[in-house]
Amino acid sequence: MAERIQDASTTIGMVLYPGVTLLDVAGRYEVFARLPGVHVALLAAALDPIHTEQGMIIVPDTRFNDTAFDVLFVPGGPGQMDVIEDQHFLGYIRRYGEVAKWVTSVCTGSLLLAAAGLLRRRCATTHWLSMDLLECLGVKTVPERVVIDGNRITAAGVSAGIDLALVVVARLISEDVAKEIQLLIEYDPKPLFRSGSVRTADKPTIKRVTSQRRALQERRRAQIERIAVRLTDNEGCGD
Amino acid sequence: MAERIQDASTTIGMVLYPGVTLLDVAGRYEVFARLPGVHVALLAAALDPIHTEQGMIIVPDTRFNDTAFDVLFVPGGPGQMDVIEDQHFLGYIRRYGEVAKWVTSVCTGSLLLAAAGLLRRRCATTHWLSMDLLECLGVKTVPERVVIDGNRITAAGVSAGIDLALVVVARLISEDVAKEIQLLIEYDPKPLFRSGSVRTADKPTIKRVTSQRRALQERRRAQIERIAVRLTDNEGCGD
Helix, strand or coil: CHHHHHHCCEEEEEECCCCCCHHHHHHHHHHHCCCCCEEEEEEECCCCCEECCCCCEEECCEECCCCCCCEEEECCCCCHHHHCCCHHHHHHHHHHHHHCCEEEEECCHHHHHHHCCCCCCCEECCCHHHHHHHHHCCCEECCCCEEEECCEEEECCCCHHHHHHHHHHHHHCCHHHHHHHHHHCCCCCCCCCCCCCCCCCCHHHHHHHHHHCHHHHHHHHHHHHHHHHHCCCCCCCCC | CHHHHHHCCEEEEEECCCCCCHHHHHHHHHHHCCCCCEEEEEEECCCCCEECCCCCEEECCEECCCCCCCEEEECCCCCHHHHCCCHHHHHHHHHHHHHCCEEEEECCHHHHHHHCCCCCCCEECCCHHHHHHHHHCCCEECCCCEEEECCEEEECCCCHHHHHHHHHHHHHCCHHHHHHHHHHCCCCCCCCCCCCCCCCCCHHHHHHHHHHCHHHHHHHHHHHHHHHHHCCCCCCCCC
């Protein structure tokens, strides 16, 4: 491991935590880990196995430390609620983000970046169900799949991590390498329905999903409002 | 766990092995594990943590056993070469496949289904680099992202697992639930380039990737030719 880090010309810190969404992590990981000369560290507060959102267990390989990574990546998932008020966790996110060349997230990972003060007065995106919560933290939201503002690159929900990863590779390494990886993972998507976005899904589907997620989103909102009050330059958020 | 299986109306067996591609697994898992009334078993020959292709460790939760699953899912990855001649492994794949309502795979997982005799005289697909190898095992290949032949559903490389999963959900549960999950994982792909398929990628990219993978594919071919000879009804394969 130490040897790989030493050899690697680019280092990527992927932050893991219990309740993270597996596909948020895997989409990014599958692209980044294939890069020549790149070391991906699977960062966590402890090295214990982590139960992802739906239960599958993954194992981090690097405890939070003082390393400076070229790219910080923060995935989302319901577990984000358990770490967003953890000052030890947020402190590391903030320190990694302050020195990284690229600060990136997918899904509700951007709520964590925002809570760490890394998206202040920036444009960003998140999972469609949490766009209002990101605004609440003083972020200007943009309803795009991948949003770039300076060295901050954020992506929409879950599967958007693959698109984000290719954007980052094209900027970090080269467009040629991004194309190679896209071909290698055969990313030529053919979704069964036009139901992947609130802009294309039919209304009954949006209504059902919103209803299924209502309790979770209400818990998120109560917490985000509390955090927003603590963040400087933020005057809270209305409905 | 036993309780969850008992409560579940549908059971899905996802086969894991060392060197499996994480995104092959995660794309499917993220869709299936969200289904109400469905139990996903992460099956493996042993319960030891598994190093996936690029190194990230995942943990299976169910040892191969005599359960009958409604859906069998076999992912791909270079580790497929280490299990494709393992008769203990193949025996389980065959037995699960013979009784499952749906037999499914992504990427080079279809080589495993074929070696287990589950794709004989069927139409199927696999990762574009391995299409000739699948033919070599007596399978009629179809260059589509998802191929359905009876109760066999196979998908192209790596990321095609997400598309496959939605197809299976639409048939197994309902189109409404497939749409809900597509919206929940915000699967509204916007690939950076048109480089996800040999039908759209530019020639230099295809050439570079083919060259990078040449040694691996040659090892695969030597092994598949050996296996093809052993499979009944198969007269070997030419170049």
